[in-house]
Amino acid sequence: MRPIGIGLAGLGNVGSEVARLLCARREEFRRRTGAELRLAAVCERRRRAVLSLRLGKGVRRVSRWQDLLRVPEVEVVVELMGGEGAALALVLGALSSGRHVVTANKMLLSRHWDEVFKTARSKGRRVYFEASVAGGIPIIQAVREGLAANRIRSVLGIFNGTTNYVLSEMAHNGCPMPEALRRAQRLGLAERDPSLDMSGADTAHKVSVLASLLAGRWFPPERIPCEGIESVALEDIRFAISHLGRTARLVGKLAFDWDADPVRVEAHVRPTLVPLAHPLANVHGAYNAVLVDTSSAGDLMFYGQGAGPGPAASAVLGDLLQLGRELSSRSSAAARPTERCREEVPPPMPWGRPRAAPPSLPLRQAPESDAAHYVRLQLADKPGMLAQVAGALGRAGISISQIHQDKPKDPKRPVPVMIATHSAPAESLRRSLAAIAQLPGVRGRPVCLRML
Amino acid sequence: MRPIGIGLAGLGNVGSEVARLLCARREEFRRRTGAELRLAAVCERRRRAVLSLRLGKGVRRVSRWQDLLRVPEVEVVVELMGGEGAALALVLGALSSGRHVVTANKMLLSRHWDEVFKTARSKGRRVYFEASVAGGIPIIQAVREGLAANRIRSVLGIFNGTTNYVLSEMAHNGCPMPEALRRAQRLGLAERDPSLDMSGADTAHKVSVLASLLAGRWFPPERIPCEGIESVALEDIRFAISHLGRTARLVGKLAFDWDADPVRVEAHVRPTLVPLAHPLANVHGAYNAVLVDTSSAGDLMFYGQGAGPGPAASAVLGDLLQLGRELSSRSSAAARPTERCREEVPPPMPWGRPRAAPPSLPLRQAPESDAAHYVRLQLADKPGMLAQVAGALGRAGISISQIHQDKPKDPKRPVPVMIATHSAPAESLRRSLAAIAQLPGVRGRPVCLRML
Numbered sequence: 001m002r003p004i005g006i007g008l009a010g011l012g013n014v015g016s017e018v019a020r021l022l023c024a025r026r027e028e029f030r031r032r033t034g035a036e037l038r039l040a041a042v043c044e045r046r047r048r049a050v051l052s053l054r055l056g057k058g059v060r061r062v063s064r065w066q067d068l069l070r071v072p073e074v075e076v077v078v079e080l081m082g083g084e085g086a087a088l089a090l091v092l093g094a095l096s097s098g099r100h101v102v103t104a105n106k107m108l109l110s111r112h113w114d115e116v117f118k119t120a121r122s123k124g125r126r127v128y129f130e131a132s133v134a135g136g137i138p139i140i141q142a143v144r145e146g147l148a149a150n151r152i153r154s155v156l157g158i159f160n161g162t163t164n165y166v167l168s169e170m171a172h173n174g175c176p177m178p179e180a181l182r183r184a185q186r187l188g189l190a191e192r193d194p195s196l197d198m199s200g201a202d203t204a205h206k207v208s209v210l211a212s213l214l215a216g217r218w219f220p221p222e223r224i225p226c227e228g229i230e231s232v233a234l235e236d237i238r239f240a241i242s243h244l245g246r247t248a249r250l251v252g253k254l255a256f257d258w259d260a261d262p263v264r265v266e267a268h269v270r271p272t273l274v275p276l277a278h279p280l281a282n283v284h285g286a287y288n289a290v291l292v293d294t295s296s297a298g299d300l301m302f303y304g305q306g307a308g309p310g311p312a313a314s315a316v317l318g319d320l321l322q323l324g325r326e327l328s329s330r331s332s333a334a335a336r337p338t339e340r341c342r343e344e345v346p347p348p349m350p351w352g353r354p355r356a357a358p359p360s361l362p363l364r365q366a367p368e369s370d371a372a373h374y375v376r377l378q379l380a381d382k383p384g385m386l387a388q389v390a391g392a393l394g395r396a397g398i399s400i401s402q403i404h405q406d407k408p409k410d411p412k413r414p415v416p417v418m419i420a421t422h423s424a425p426a427e428s429l430r431r432s433l434a435a436i437a438q439l440p441g442v443r444g445r446p447v448c449l450r451m452l
Numbered sequence: 453m454r455p456i457g458i459g460l461a462g463l464g465n466v467g468s469e470v471a472r473l474l475c476a477r478r479e480e481f482r483r484r485t486g487a488e489l490r491l492a493a494v495c496e497r498r499r500r501a502v503l504s505l506r507l508g509k510g511v512r513r514v515s516r517w518q519d520l521l522r523v524p525e526v527e528v529v530v531e532l533m534g535g536e537g538a539a540l541a542l543v544l545g546a547l548s549s550g551r552h553v554v555t556a557n558k559m560l561l562s563r564h565w566d567e568v569f570k571t572a573r574s575k576g577r578r579v580y581f582e583a584s585v586a587g588g589i590p591i592i593q594a595v596r597e598g599l600a601a602n603r604i605r606s607v608l609g610i611f612n613g614t615t616n617y618v619l620s621e622m623a624h625n626g627c628p629m630p631e632a633l634r635r636a637q638r639l640g641l642a643e644r645d646p647s648l649d650m651s652g653a654d655t656a657h658k659v660s661v662l663a664s665l666l667a668g669r670w671f672p673p674e675r676i677p678c679e680g681i682e683s684v685a686l687e688d689i690r691f692a693i694s695h696l697g698r699t700a701r702l703v704g705k706l707a708f709d710w711d712a713d714p715v716r717v718e719a720h721v722r723p724t725l726v727p728l729a730h731p732l733a734n735v736h737g738a739y740n741a742v743l744v745d746t747s748s749a750g751d752l753m754f755y756g757q758g759a760g761p762g763p764a765a766s767a768v769l770g771d772l773l774q775l776g777r778e779l780s781s782r783s784s785a786a787a788r789p790t791e792r793c794r795e796e797v798p799p800p801m802p803w804g805r806p807r808a809a810p811p812s813l814p815l816r817q818a819p820e821s822d823a824a825h826y827v828r829l830q831l832a833d834k835p836g837m838l839a840q841v842a843g844a845l846g847r848a849g850i851s852i853s854q855i856h857q858d859k860p861k862d863p864k865r866p867v868p869v870m871i872a873t874h875s876a877p878a879e880s881l882r883r884s885l886a887a888i889a890q891l892p893g894v895r896g897r898p899v900c901l902r903m904l
Contacts, residue, residue, distance in 0.1 A: 021601065021748070032600060130598065136749030138598025146582065146590025148484060149473065149769030279755070282734065296473070297588030297756060297766035303731070304752035314749035317601030 004324050005040035007074030007099075009065055009090055010081035011049040014104065014131075015042075017313035018078065019053055022320075029317075035324035040073040065090040069097055076323055078316060079103040088112055095119040095127070100327075102319045104131035104312055110208035113218040126326075128319035133206045134159055134288045136311025137304040138318060143214060143292065150294035152214050154255040156452075159206040161286030161306035162190045162197035163229050163250040167237070168284045171247050176234050189286050189307070200228035200250060200269040207252040211267055214256065215363055219265065223365055226269040231447045236376055239418050240449075243404065244374065246273040247281050248449065257366065266366040272450045273374050279303075280452070368426040372401070372451040375421065375433065378414040379405075380441040386417065388439055396432035398424040414443040426450070456776050457492035459526030459551075461517055461542055462533035463501040466556065466583075467494075469765035470530065471505055474772075481769075487776030492525040495533075517542040521549055528775055530768060531555040540564055547571040547579070552779075554771045556583035556764055562660035565670040578778075580771035585658045586611055586740045588763025589756040590770060595666060595744065602746035604666050606707040608904075611658040613738030613758035614642045614649035615681050615702040619689070620736045623699050628686050641738050641759070652680035652702060652721040659704040663719055666708065667815055671717065675817055678721040683899045688828055691870050692901075695856065696826065698725035699733050700901065709818065718818040724902045725826050731755075732904070820878040824853070824903040827873065827885065830866040831857075832893040838869065841888055848884035850876040866895040878902070 008019055022029075022039045030036045041060035044050050050061050060071050065086055068074060077094035079101060081087045087108050094101050096119060103109065109116065109129055120127045130140045134157070143152055158164050162184055169180035181198075184190035196202045204226040211219035229250050240246045251272040257264040274281045279301050283289040288306030293299045305311040379385045386405070393400060402420040421429065433446045460471055474481075474491045482488045493512035496502050502513050512523050517538055520526060529546035531553060533539045539560050546553050548571060555561065561568060561581055572579045582592045586609070595604055610616050614636055621632035633650075636642035648654045656678040663671035681702050692698045703724040709716040726733045731753055735741040740758030745751045757763040831837045838857070845852060854872035873881065885898045 017748075025601070029601070136599075136746075137752060138594050141593065141598045142590050145774060146593045146770045147588075147766060148773045149477070149481070149766050279734070282731070294588075294766065296469075296762040296769075298760075298763055300589060300754070300756035302752070302754060305750040308750075310748040311750055314599060314601050314746065317748075318598045321600045322597060 002328065003036040003038040004327055005038055005071075005073035005075045006078060006320065007041045007043065007068045007071060007076070007094075008039060008078045008080065009043040009068055010079065011042060011044040011046070011053065012080065012082075013309040014312040014316070015044070015078075015080040016049065016053055017309040018080065018316050019055065021313055021317060023055065029321060029324070032321065035321075035328035037320055037324050038073075041068055041071040043068040066093070069093050069099075074099060075327070076100045076102060076320065078320070079105060079108075080316070081105075082107075084108055084111065088115075091116055091127075092119050095123050095125050098123055098125060100126045100128075100323055102128045102316055102323065104129070104316060106132040106202070106205040106209050110205040110212070110221045113209075113212045113220070126323065128323060129209065130319050131312045131315035133209055134290055134302070135161070135304065135306040135308065136314045137288060137290065137302045137306070138315070139290050139302050140213065141318070141322075142302060143210070147292070147294055147297055147300075150296045151258050152256060153258075153293040153295065154253070155210055155214075155290060155292050156251060156253050156280070157290035158249055158280055158283050158288050159203045159252050159290070159306065160197050160200075160250055161288060162194060163200075163203075164283060164288070164306070165189050165286045166198075167229060167232070167248050167250065170232075170234055171237050171241065172284075174234065174238075177229075177232070198228045198230050200226045203250060203252045203269045207254055207267055207269060211254050211265060214254070215263065215265060217363055219267065219363065224267045224269060225368060227271060228269075229271045231445065232271050232449070233376075233447070235416060236374070236447060236449065239376075239404070240273045240374060241276070243402065243418070244273060244420060244451070245276050246451065247276060248272070249274045249280050249283070251280065251450075251452070255366070255369070260364065262364045264364045264366040266369055268368055270450045272452050274452045278452060370423045370425050372423050373421045373426070373429055374449045374451060375419040375429075376447040377417045377419070377436065378443040379417050380443065381408045381411050381415050382441060385441050389417070389436055389442075392432055392436050392439070393419075393421070396428045398422075398429055398432060420451070454780065455488040455490040456779055457490055457523075457525035457527045458530060458772065459493045459495065459520045459523060459528070459546075460491060460530045460532065461495040461520055461539075462531065463494060463496040463498070463505065464532065464534075465761040466764040466768070467496070467530075467532040468501065468505055469761040470532065470768050471507065473765055473769060475507065481773060481776070484773065487773075487780035489772055489776050490525075493520055493523040495520040518545070521545050521551075526551060527779070528552045528554060528772065530772070531557055531560075532768070533557075534559075536560055536563065540567075543568055543579075544571050547575050547577050550575055550577060552578045552580075552775055554580045554768055554775065556581070556768060558584040558654070558657040558661050562657040562664070562673045565661075565664045565672070578775065580775060581661065582771050583764045583767035585661055586742055586754070587613070587756065587758040587760065588766045589740060589742065589754045589758070590767065591742050591754050592665065593770070594754060595662070599744070599746055599749055599752075602748045603710050604708060605710075605745040605747060606705070607662055607666075607742060607744050608703060608705050608732070609742035610701055610732055610735050610740050611655045611704050611742070611758065612649055612652075612702055613740060614646060615652075615655075616735060616740070616758070617641050617738045618650075619681060619684070619700050619702065622684075622686055623689050623693065624736075626686065626690075629681075629684070650680045650682050652678045655702060655704045655721045659706055659719055659721060663706050663717060666706070667715065667717060669815060671719065671815065676719045676721060677820060679723060681723045683897065684723050684901070685828075685899070687868060688826070688899060688901065691828075691856070692725045692826065693728070695854065695870070696725060696872060696903070697728050698903065699728060700724070701726045701732050701735070703732065703902075703904070707818070707821070712816065714816045716816045716818040718821055720820050722902045724904050726904045730904060822875045822877050824875050825873045825878070825881055826901045826903060827871040827881075828899040829869045829871070829888065830895040831869050832895065833860045833863050833865075833867050834893060837893050840891055841869070841894075844888050844891070845871075845873070845884055848880045850874075850881055850884060872903070
């Protein structure tokens with residue numbers, strides 16, 4: 001048994017927890033994997049964060065990521081700095097210098113997938129990223145290994161704890177979104193600038209990582225139509241619960257048609273009204289859940305904490321222990337950091353038949369599938385308004401299954417009108433709503449939520 | 453890349469599906485793992501089962517398991533025969549002759565854990581058994597690898613699809629147990645002799661496998677107090693739903709106290725009343741679900757199909773693909789079946805500090821934890837009966853939170869009395885009920901269900 005040297009970059013909440021567990025449970029981990037994970041170096045600018053951890057004398061402290069790569073004992077780099085610039089440079093530098101990488105950085109992976117994995121492959125090194133999707137839920141390993149014999153038909157999930165907490169608070173405690181968001185911030189569940197979560201971008205990054213992994217080809221986040229929850233109001237959730245038997249969730253969806261050539265992928269991130277009896281409706285607070293529909297194992301659900309130091313550290317350490325098992329089962333000579341391993345990074349799941357499509361467009365993107373939708377419009381209280389709206393929807397081929405308008409309290413203020421449509425092409429509905437928004441007497445932007 | 457020869461014993465529903473997928477998806481699997489899984493031989497007595505599969509010419513057919521071990525190309529034996537006698541001989545024979553083993557056989561593993569893993573270790577061979585617990589849910593891999601950095605505090609699960617189907621049918625369609633069981637048999641969800649499922653023994657085997665894996669020491673099923681669902685009647689479920697807001701599930705539980713020395717394990721299989729809002733209450737039909745409470749990742753739930761050819765084949769093939777990855781990353785010389793690999797079977801999770809306890813009693817068994825219980829008694833309709841029962845419970849220190857007795861329809865027949873207790877030691881309650889069952893005027897065996 002030889003120790004495997006770990007270089008940890010970023011001592012925020014997650015990084016500190018990883019460092020703490022690496023030191024406190026070293027002996028336990030050794031007995032588990034047959035490999036000794038040794039924290040060789042940490043990289044962090046804030047001196048206080050390093051000091052408060054009371055790391056042993058054997059751990060090198062550096063404050064620049066470049067210096068981490070100069071520590072010869074570092075065989076695996078754990079990137080927990082977040083963001084793109086320095087994190088990307090560190091990851092590529094680590095791989096180029098023959099190190100393996102463990103990262104929780106979904107933004108980096110989803111935006112630079114090809115660069116990262118091409119570098120890894122050319123150097124025969126591995127990149128593990130369990131913590132990048134769904135926190136403590138080992139979903140990457142499940143779809144990559146445990147369910148490897150299956151074709152994954154679809155993935156439907158709640159991937160963002162912040163927005164799920166906000167929507168849960170609105171539904172259960174009847175508090176408006178700004179108040180729910182402030183509560184999330186007080187609990188440390190939301191950043192001071194919550195836009196990455198609220199806009200759905202964080203969910204899109206995670207859907208992109210999953211899509212790229214499952215398809216075996218980069219599926220960048222720009223190709224994922226994405227909408228956040230900013231437009232969802234308390235009145236929408238109240239109406240959905242009382243009239244539609246549904247509640248709002250920010251859902252990331254991925255669906256594959258493996259029989260098409262090239263393989264067709266539908267991906268999107270949408271605020272979605274989920275039936276109250278649906279498993280995703282019962283995912284409350286900062287939890288995540290991932291529903292996977294597979295060819296042999298049927299439908300599965302994975303549920304757990306989507307964020308937080310403990311769950312993220314669990315995922316990072318799970319990756320490190322897997323690397324530990326793999327590295328210590330090789331001869332020690334072959335596994336020295338600067339030499340090349342014989343083993344290649346496993347190709348990330350090239351299912352389906354081989355395709356000759358150009359690398360820029362390897363998968364055909366399927367349009368957003370048809371669905372019933374919930375729409376809320378703010379209409380001026382004047383004659384003919386409803387007729388105009390209904391007419392515009394009708395001309396777009398969208399038929400209405402329910403419509404509700406309460407008696408206006410104040411005739412000068414616009415009246416909210418709630419509409420539930422029958423199943424319709426999402427694209428047509430969106431175009432039609434854009435036209436409706438231009439009608440005189442329609443106030444603000446229409447709210448439009450998919451129904452599951 | 454070198455082909456990895458597979459010998460498959462048992463062509464029942466699961467075995468046939470494994471054979472079919474191995475042949476149909478061979479190319480796809482090869483691209484996934486970098487290893488070629490080649491079905492080298494099948495072992496099955498029923499000629500028809502073999503013929504109906506239309507295996508290629510390259511697949512050897514044998515009808516005795518001993519002959520499977522004589523096929524030199526077989527490097528991995530997949531045991532899907534079930535039962536103990538021949539299956540155990542095949543597994544031990546395969547390991548002794550230097551083959552790896554994949555099995556779905558929880559009875560075999562739970563009853564012969566030490567023999568199987570000692571043989572595997574002495575020969576440097578691996579035993580994978582994902583399909584033995586919770587069907588298509590990759591729970592073994594999750595607790596063994598993805599969550600490897602955690603101490604698993606407890607596992608609570610529905611591990612048997614047959615009994616869950618029966619209980620769901622009773623609750624939703626109001627049909628009595630014999631009718632629900634007949635429906636399960638018609639759907640192929642229950643065997644003609646359903647006693648292994650109904651008695652809880654199958655669940656105990658699975659809990660034993662999980663306990664042994666997590667504790668790193670054999671925890672045989674005889675040490676798991678076990679009760680099936682045979683005594684649960686429709687009136688119990690109806691009462692639980694209407695008066696207690698609960699429904700019945702057959703729950704396998706495992707709880708560890710890792711700080712105790714020796715480590716304390718609580719394990720049992722009990723028909724349990726679960727609050728209707730609890731995740732396990734929403735597991736319907738033949739589905740399984742496993743709740744895992746961990747030290748870092750928090751609480752997680754895994755949900756999916758617990759049985760059937762597809763899910764079981766998914767788990768078996770997942771194991772084969774993992775073996776394929778491992779074997780093909782070694783030099784081909786080291787991996788020939790009859791030679792010894794350098795690599796040892798990983799010790800199955802020896803958590804906690806090393807213990808010097810005798811091998812026969814490596815873990816201390818904790819008594820069943822306190823819980824509120826539901827009790828149904830059949831009492832003769834005569835004065836003083838209730839007082840006697842309440843007195844007996846009171847003397848055992850068990851206090852009653854609810855008691856219900858409807859007006860008897862026929863004074864000659866015994867009256868059902870439903871009692872909900874406050875939290876009490878399970879052992880005292882059971883002793884007290886045994887005494888109550890002896891009282892004159894008490895008919896039949898009291899029904900006793902744990903409340904979660």
